[in-house]
Amino acid sequence: MNxxxxxxxxxxxxxxxxxxxxxxxxxxxxKEGDALPSMRALAQDLRVSVITTKRAYEILxxxxxxxxxxxxxxxxxxxxxxxxxxxxxREIETLLSKAVEIAKRSGIEKSELSxxxxxxxxx
Numbered sequence: 192m193n194x195x196x197x198x199x200x201x202x203x204x205x206x207x208x209x210x211x212x213x214x215x216x217x218x219x220x221x222k223e224g225d226a227l228p229s230m231r232a233l234a235q236d237l238r239v240s241v242i243t244t245k246r247a248y249e250i251l252x253x254x255x256x257x258x259x260x261x262x263x264x265x266x267x268x269x270x271x272x273x274x275x276x277x278x279x280x281r282e283i284e285t286l287l288s289k290a291v292e293i294a295k296r297s298g299i300e301k302s303e304l305s306x307x308x309x310x311x312x313x314x
Contacts, residue, residue: 192228196237204239208247216256216267217275227257227265 194211196204215221228236230244237244248265251257255274259265294304 192233192236194233194237196239205243205246205250208233208237208239208244209250212247212251213254213256213278216270217278221267223267223269225267227267229264 192212192215194208196207212221212227221227227233227248230241230248234241234244248257248259252259252265255268255271257265258268290304293299294301
């Protein structure tokens with residue numbers, strides 16, 4: 192599993208792990224039923240504490256991305272299309288909010304921003 196951990200930026204390691212695994216699930220790199228590495232194996236691979244990987248897996252499980260079974264491991268859950276759409280909408284809203292903030296700061300009009308969005312949407 193290709194997870195990149197950074198100590199700069201102030202994002203806790205468990206959040207970095209969970210968000211990257213979420214990304215792999217949303218992109219289809221990890222599919223329904225795929226087994227995740229054990230918490231211990233992932234911790235060893237990433238050179239982090241088992242507590243850190245446990246917390247990341249707990250987040251993923253609480254958000255419905257994975258299911259964990261005692262003695263069997265953790266597996267990617269069945270995708271709920273409505274949940275995936277909601278997650279993607281939240282991410283889009285966050286990114287668009289940043290874009291609007293930059294546009295306002297730069298004196299870019301709404302019509303110009305809409306034109307840019309139209310161009311990207313057509314690609």
